[in-house]
Amino acid sequence: MRKPLLLAFALFATVIVFGQNDKLYKHTGEKLDVKITKVGEFTISFTYPNEQAEQTIAKYAVAKIEYLSGRKEDITEKIVINDKDDWEKVIILEDVAATVGLKRQGEIRGKTSGMLSYRTAGNADRKSLERLKKEAAELGAPFILLTSEKDSRWTTQSIKKGFAYSYN
Secondary structure, three states: OHHHHHHHHHHHHHHHHHOOOEEEEEOOOOEEEEEEEEEOOOEEEEEOOOOOOEEEEEHHHEEEEEOOOOOEEEOOOOOOOOOHHHHHHOEEEOOHHHHOOOEEEEEEEEEOOOOOOOOOHHHHHHHHHHHHHHHHHHOOOOEEEEEEEEEOOOOOOEEEEEEEEEOO
16 A cells, blocks of 8 residues: 555656756747746847756757746747748848757858949849848748958959758
């Protein structure tokens, strides 16, 4: 009689311990039971149950958080890129921390022509950025981390390089 009662108590205690976590929902569909320690400008810091090591994930990888208190917080909306025509939805990231938890798809490049052109320097810059976003959209990547920008002082050429990132 004593053993079944002890077993029932142990199971109940386990459910209580594991039920005392926040829930982090990623855009990939994955749900993590964690303890949220900090929500920053670009990242969310958390720990796994029974661990001390702090983990970090970019806000762009997270859909929402359900806190232990019952409060729910929407973090970011998922950006869906179907083809090259969705290039305007692509977001330029300027901080490498904003890519934590996203998957790198490859290096991309946007370039405008050089010497003889009817473009102004500003227009060339916008055109190279558009080409960069279109290349990312072709990969199905809603994010670009810029790694280099080069504008010529003597021509209307603009070159931008970066890495394309997606949710999975």
